[in-house]
Amino acid sequence: MFGRRKKKEAEDDRPGFFEDAETDAEAGDADADYEDDYDAVTEVDGGPYDADDLESGADLTVGEVGTRLDLGSVLVPMPQGAQLQVEMAPDGSPQAVHLVTQHGRITVAAYAAPKSPGQWREVAGDLAESLRNDNATVSVESGPWGREVFAVTPNADLRFIGVDGYRWMVRCVVAGPSGGNAADSELVATARAILRDTVVKRGNEPNPVRTPLPVVLPEALAQQLAAAHQQQLAQQQGAAPQQPAPQPAPAGPQGEQQAPPAEAPPQPQQRRGESGSAMQQLGR
Numbered sequence: 001m002f003g004r005r006k007k008k009e010a011e012d013d014r015p016g017f018f019e020d021a022e023t024d025a026e027a028g029d030a031d032a033d034y035e036d037d038y039d040a041v042t043e044v045d046g047g048p049y050d051a052d053d054l055e056s057g058a059d060l061t062v063g064e065v066g067t068r069l070d071l072g073s074v075l076v077p078m079p080q081g082a083q084l085q086v087e088m089a090p091d092g093s094p095q096a097v098h099l100v101t102q103h104g105r106i107t108v109a110a111y112a113a114p115k116s117p118g119q120w121r122e123v124a125g126d127l128a129e130s131l132r133n134d135n136a137t138v139s140v141e142s143g144p145w146g147r148e149v150f151a152v153t154p155n156a157d158l159r160f161i162g163v164d165g166y167r168w169m170v171r172c173v174v175a176g177p178s179g180g181n182a183a184d185s186e187l188v189a190t191a192r193a194i195l196r197d198t199v200v201k202r203g204n205e206p207n208p209v210r211t212p213l214p215v216v217l218p219e220a221l222a223q224q225l226a227a228a229h230q231q232q233l234a235q236q237q238g239a240a241p242q243q244p245a246p247q248p249a250p251a252g253p254q255g256e257q258q259a260p261p262a263e264a265p266p267q268p269q270q271r272r273g274e275s276g277s278a279m280q281q282l283g284r
Contacts, residue, residue, distance in 0.1 A: 046196035048163050048170050051075075054199070063197045071097055072216030073110045074170070075199040079190055082106075086217065086225060094215045094222075099194070103187035104156075104176030109215075110200050112207035113169040119209060120162030120169055124149050127160055141183055144192055150181070157181035159188060161195060168202045168213065170195065 051060060060075050061068045068075040069084075078099065085098040085105070099106045113119040124140070127149050131138045137152040149160040159174040159181050174181060174191045181187055202213065217225070 048165060048195055048198040048200055050165055050168075051199050051201040060199050060201075065193075065197065068197070068199065069097070070216075070218060073201055073203070073213030074108055075201070076108050077194055077197040079194065084221070086221070088225075094217050097215060097217070101187065101190060103185070103190065104174060104180060106187075106191045106194060107173040107175075108194060108198055109171055109173075110202070110213040111169045111171065112202075112209055112211045112213060113164065113167055114209055115167055117164035120164050120171075121147065123169070123171070123210070124160065124162060131158075143183070145195075148183075150183075152178070159191070161191065163195065165200055166202070168200050169210075170198065170200060 046064075054060065061070055063075075063077040066077055066080070068077050076097075076099070079101055082099045082101045085100050086094055087096040087098065089095040096107055096109060099108075111119075124147050128138050128140060128151075131149070131151045131153075134153070136158075139150050141148045141150055143161060145161065145163045147162075149158075151158045151160075156175045157178055157180065159176075161172040161174065163170045172191055172195055174187060176185070176187045200213075207213070
């Protein structure tokens with residue numbers, strides 16, 4: 001399934017993927033965010049994959065270890081026992097889909113990027129600076145794809161993992177309870193396994209760099225959330241719905257919907273727009 005087909009662009013234009021490097025950064029050391037050592041790593045076995053590089057006609061929802069959830073711009077493998085939490089934008093469109101596991105929450109999103117790699121390095125620096133401005137304790141660590149931003153906040157321990165692709169960048173936000181988001185934790189191992197089997201469908205739209213690629217819910221999930229929303233509106237109006245919705249997903253906090261319901265670990269404030277600090281942007 002994962003045989004490569006002839007690329008439309010020269011191979012030299014495509015970014016490499018990265019493997020572990022034994023490098024540590026001291027928390028709060030701003031200069032360490034930009035050290036080249038965090039990018040001086042070798043090729044990793046696996047994805048994230050570009051949909052255009054996989055075999056023509058392959059079923060992208062069939063992953064290496066299970067089923068991938070098709071979210072339009074990304075296809076994300078579902079870990080065993082994980083549940084979904086959908087964050088809705090003010091206009092009612094899906095803004096992010098979170099995977100809630102027993103260890104914490106994992107969010108994978110794709111963004112438009114230049115043809116050449118390097119966007120994640122810039123984004124990581126911006127994230128580290130913004131998190132420090134929010135009084136978080138921040139360090140930069142080396143992971144399978146290079147630098148990872150790790151932050152300790154009052155509400156959760158956060159880890160940001162990024163991967164540069166051809167005209168796209170994937171960012172994975174890992175949120176867990178205090179002490180549960182270390183590099184050798186089950187939560188981080190799960191997040192990295194998800195990234196290795198993620199597929200990106202960039203499309204040909206000329207989006208500006210750093211623009212989030214659209215999230216499209218599967219039809220069954222979209223219908224479930226719509227039914228739950230209608231039921232919630234009816235309850236708020238003091239009237240029961242005329243027809244019960246089939247297994248609706250209850251509304252989550254701050255505009256989120258869960259399908260099925262799950263009890264997530266404490267999470268920081270969710271992003272509501274393009275502006276705002278890193279602590280306000282973790283939902284995207």
